[in-house]
Amino acid sequence: MTDAPTTREIFFAFFRITMLAFGGAIAWVHRGLVVERKWLTEHEFAETLSLCQFLPGPNITNFAVVVGMRFRGVRGALAALGALVVPPMFILIAIGVIYEHVAGVAAVRGALNGLSASAAGLFVVLLVNLMRGLVRSRPAVNIPVAAASCALVLSGFLSIPLALLTLGPISIAAAWFRRR
Amino acid sequence: MHAGHEFWVALGVLFTRVSVLALISFGGVNTVLPALHHLAVNEQHWMTDRDFASLFALASVSPGPNFMVLTLIGYKAAGATGAILATCALCIPTSLLAFAVVKVWDRFKTARWRVAIQEGLVPVTVGFVGAAAVLLVRASDNSIPAYAITAAVAVVGTATRFNPLWIFAISAVVGALGWV
Secondary structure, eight states, rough: TTTTTOOOHHHHHHHHHHHHHOHHHHHHHHIIIIIIIIOOHHHHHHHHHHHHHBBBOHHHHHHHHHHHHHHHHHHHHHHHHHHHHHHHHHHHHHHHHHHHHHHTHHHHHHHHHHHHHHHHHHHHHHHHHHHHHHHHHHHHHHHHHHHHHHHHHHHTTHHHHHHHHHHHHHHHHHHHHOOO | OOOOOHHHHHHHHHHHHHHHHHOOOBGGGGGGGGHHIIIIIIIIIISSHHHHHHHHHHHSSSOOOGGGHHHHHHHHHHHHHHHHHHHHHHHHHHHHHHHHHHHHHHHHTTOHHHHHHHHHHHHHHHHHHHHHHHHHHHOOOHHHHHHHHHHHHHHHHHHHHSTTTHHHHHHHHHHHTTTT
């Protein structure tokens, strides 16, 4: 690929994405890389996303590594991942410092109470969207599995690794036989 | 930097636990949020339930992907070193895995076992997100106005096409006035 973006271009593309990322970074990746820069086609984007969803870890960091690698090898992957993670990391450290100093102030406490209530609401939106997907796919198997994993983890009966090891194989087997 | 015994223990726990959780976070960091909550609040006592809710909210409204709540958890556990270490523990192992898998992806992307694993893990991890939603609502909402804000964001976000983010700003102001 002779016209592949340079390491520098990759860095700035992901820097812009991370600074705009608000409520779901993947939407911004689509906009930045497919719509604006045309580095990926819709098909390539969907293909890459399904790889990133298969892998553990944040979809967005996986996406950065895969896209960076495809264009400029290891250096491209480092540029994409670095741009994505390092600048917000320093911003969040600054926020952590400020939080330690002002968390006791009544008005700040109050503002954070309000913000937390909103953030919890946005998380509920995410959950509802995921459940809609489950209901569309295979409710007969998926809903009981999801309910069981939620209840087992919430009650403290199983930790997340143990729940994955016990419910995971059952659910994977169901998916395997369903595809026959 | 005051390098007491506790500080080194916190760094060690952060790095090992976060990298293990990162490698099993199929579907993103939100799916292992209940385990992170348990680690930070109940087990290591790095913060209160309320702190956890506040840090999650701050990460949601800051630049950068939402999974960077881990940077703030790291900061609360062991200062700036902890913040950087937690971020690395999340990104490095998963990126190395992505790096390895991308090279062999084409060979098995349509394989039946691969599709079954991916489809089978979804309901289990949606259950984890459900558990995380309960924990977040429980940690965030201690008053009727707080529940009302959570419900408002949830309804606006799921049932309308309005961006619920303006409710964030209103909720912070209402909170600062001491009403939440």
